[in-house]
Structures are given as C-alpha cells and as structure tokens.
Amino acid sequence: MGIAEYGWIILGNAFRCRGVPAAVQPALAALLRGFPAAGPAAAAVEVLVPPQEDAPLIEYRLINEAIARARGRWALHAGAVAGSRGTCLIIGESGAGKTSLTLWLWASGLELVTDDILPVRQSDLTVERFPRVLHMDCEYSPRLLERIPARPPSYPADYYPFPEAPAGEPPPVTDLLVLERGAEGEATSLTPLSQAEAAHHLLGAVIKSPAFDYGEALTGMIGLASRCRGRKLRSSTPEEAGTAALGALG
Amino acid sequence: MNERDETSSPGPGAAFSLAPGVRLEPLGDGSAVLYSRELDQSLSLNHTAALLCSFADGRHTVSSALREIRQVFPHDTVEEGALTAFLSDLAARQFLQWV
Numbered sequence: 001m002g003i004a005e006y007g008w009i010i011l012g013n014a015f016r017c018r019g020v021p022a023a024v025q026p027a028l029a030a031l032l033r034g035f036p037a038a039g040p041a042a043a044a045v046e047v048l049v050p051p052q053e054d055a056p057l058i059e060y061r062l063i064n065e066a067i068a069r070a071r072g073r074w075a076l077h078a079g080a081v082a083g084s085r086g087t088c089l090i091i092g093e094s095g096a097g098k099t100s101l102t103l104w105l106w107a108s109g110l111e112l113v114t115d116d117i118l119p120v121r122q123s124d125l126t127v128e129r130f131p132r133v134l135h136m137d138c139e140y141s142p143r144l145l146e147r148i149p150a151r152p153p154s155y156p157a158d159y160y161p162f163p164e165a166p167a168g169e170p171p172p173v174t175d176l177l178v179l180e181r182g183a184e185g186e187a188t189s190l191t192p193l194s195q196a197e198a199a200h201h202l203l204g205a206v207i208k209s210p211a212f213d214y215g216e217a218l219t220g221m222i223g224l225a226s227r228c229r230g231r232k233l234r235s236s237t238p239e240e241a242g243t244a245a246l247g248a249l250g
Numbered sequence: 251m252n253e254r255d256e257t258s259s260p261g262p263g264a265a266f267s268l269a270p271g272v273r274l275e276p277l278g279d280g281s282a283v284l285y286s287r288e289l290d291q292s293l294s295l296n297h298t299a300a301l302l303c304s305f306a307d308g309r310h311t312v313s314s315a316l317r318e319i320r321q322v323f324p325h326d327t328v329e330e331g332a333l334t335a336f337l338s339d340l341a342a343r344q345f346l347q348w349v
Contacts, residue, residue: 194281196294203292214290218275218283226278 012071014038027055034131086174198230
C-alpha cells in the first residue's frame with residue numbers, strides 16, 4: 001500500500017499526505033510510525049506536499065498542522081517522563097535544556113512520555129504519550145546514547161524511533177520542573193513554586209493554536225498546577241540538572 | 251471637577267477594586283492568579299498579594315486592607331508604602347482601579 005492510501009491519527013485528527021514522492025515515502029512512513037494509522041476509508045485532513053520536500057520537513061509540517069487542529073487537547077512545549085510517583089512535566093525557555101533533561105531522565109530508567117510536545121486533555125487534564133521520532137542532532141552523553149534504540153536503515157540521519165511504551169496511559173501528573181539555564185559554575189538549585197507560579201509557567205508552555213482561548217487555558221493550567229508539585233530547577237549543566245531532577249523525583 | 255488619574259497613588263483612605271473583566275483565582279496554597287479577560291493577560295500573586303487583591307471590592311481602603319493583612323499574617327512585615335506601590339502597579343497594568 002502506498003503512503004497516499006493511508007494516514008495517521010495525531011492529536012485527535014486523521015491526516016493523509018498527498019503528493020509524497022515515492023522515494024520519500026519509506027522515510028516518512030518510518031518517521032510517523034509511532035502514531036496510530038488511519039485506514040483508507042477514514043475521513044482525514046488532506047495535506048498537500050509540495051515537490052522537493054524531504055521526509056523530516058513533511059513530518060514537521062504535519063505535526064504543526066496537527067497541533068493547529070488539535071481537538072480537545074492543549075499541546076504544551078514540554079518534555080515528560082513517568083515514574084513511580086506519576087508523570088513529571090519539564091518546561092522551560094527555548095535552549096534551557098528540556099529535551100536533554102527529559103532524555104537524561106529516560107536514560108536513567110523513567111518512562112518517556114514525550115521529549116517535545118505534550119498533549120493535555122482538556123476534559124480531565126490527563127496527559128497523552130506523543131510518540132514522535134526522537135530528533136537527536138546534538139552531542140549527547142554515552143549513557144544516553146546507549147539507551148537510544150538502533151536507527152533502522154529507513155530512518156533519516158539523526159532520527160531515532162520513539163521507544164516502545166508500556167500498555168496504558170501515562171500516570172497522572174504529579175510533578176513540574178521549570179528548567180532554567182544557570183551561569184557557568186553556578187550551583188544547581190531547586191526552588192519550590194507556588195501554584196500560581198506553576199500555572200503561569202504551564203500557561204506559557206501552551207502552544208497558541210488558532211483555537212487558543214486564554215481564559216480556558218488558564219483555567220486548565222490552574223487545575224493542572226493544583227495537582228502537582230512545582231519546582232524551578234536551575235542548573236549550568238545537563239548532568240547536574242539530571243542528578244538533581246532524579247533526586248527530586250525519587 | 252474632581253478628576254483623578256486612576257494610575258496615580260492615592261492616600262491610605264482610598265478604596266480600590268478590580269478593574270472590569272478582571273478575575274481573581276485563589277489557589278489551594280494561598281497563592282492566586284489575577285486574570286484580565288480584556289487584556290488576555292494574567293499575573294501570579296503570592297499569598298500576601300492574593301489576600302490584598304481579595305480586598306479589592308471597592309469598599310476596602312488601603313488602610314483597612316493593611317489592618318486585615320496584619321491580622322492574618324502577624325509575622326509578615328507589610329509596609330503601607332509597599333502595599334500602595336503594589337496596588338498602583340496593578341492599576342498601571344489595568345488590573346485594578348481606584349474608586
């Protein structure tokens with residue numbers, strides 16, 4: 001079956017790509033492998049692919065389209081891992097090291113929920129796994145690289161499969177880490193956040209889609225903040241951030 | 251005429267209220283979020299600021315609010331000047347108005 005005949009269900013909507021060159025189809029199918037397939041008869045949003053686009057760019061556009069059309073969910077720029085306490089969200093400014101810390105915690109034994117985009121259901125504030133491929137184009141620690149699944153031949157360079165997840169949904173959100181990059185040599189610190197501060201940080205992480213309603217999102221993030229223990233984690237290195245986070249979540 | 255610049259800092263006898271369309275969302279740990287529907291902006295408040303904003307009903311004055319805050323948080327040092335400056339800042343941001 002060619003890629004034009006089927007689609008993927010992402011954030012509550014089915015998507016189908018049209019015009020994907022045959023040479024690009026295997027790589028695109030590999031990149032979207034983590035998402036449930038939508039059968040050929042499923043009503044789907046048609047995404048027209050301009051010529052010359054490669055698989056990573058098509059995947060990127062598809063995910064953005066899915067976020068813009070997300071149904072009944074907020075999409076947060078956040079990493080998330082799950083452990084015995086529950087699910088821990090990791091947010092922070094761009095470049096703060098969210099992805100590095102998330103993958104570090106995963107490499108340390110926690111379950112990966114997402115390293116990038118976190119769907120939060122508006123109905124009950126539960127979170128969903130977002131099994132997007134891992135895009136790893138930086139330098140990572142050997143400890144982390146050992147945990148990364150082998151890159152199948154069909155995958156573009158720097159892309160790795162989302163790890164196999166246990167059955168069932170991630171556990172309820174119990175922790176929030178707001179990551180800040182510390183100055184070189186600065187001691188790592190963990191500072192409790194009030195629920196209002198946590199709500200504010202969470203609100204800042206919500207991706208503002210066309211349907212975004214500030215008041216609704218604020219109410220949702222207040223609800224989420226009320227359920228979890230929020231802390232600001234300030235660290236100058238990913239390793240120290242990881243050690244501190246593991247201690248906090250242990 | 252008795253006009254007043256709503257963003258200026260009036261005296262301790264001035265009453266204050268939340269601006270139209272502003273909502274105070276108290277949270278379980280004593281903090282709160284102040285949300286302006288018109289501005290689509292929000293502010294996070296610590297427990298003292300949250301309590302202060304709970305007095306923004308158009309009847310409490312700066313002095314009466316300060317008195318009640320000192321009763322609730324007897325160990326906190328709350329100065330009238332700081333409290334007035336905070337309220338004036340909220341007024342400048344259009345979250346509060348002097349009445």
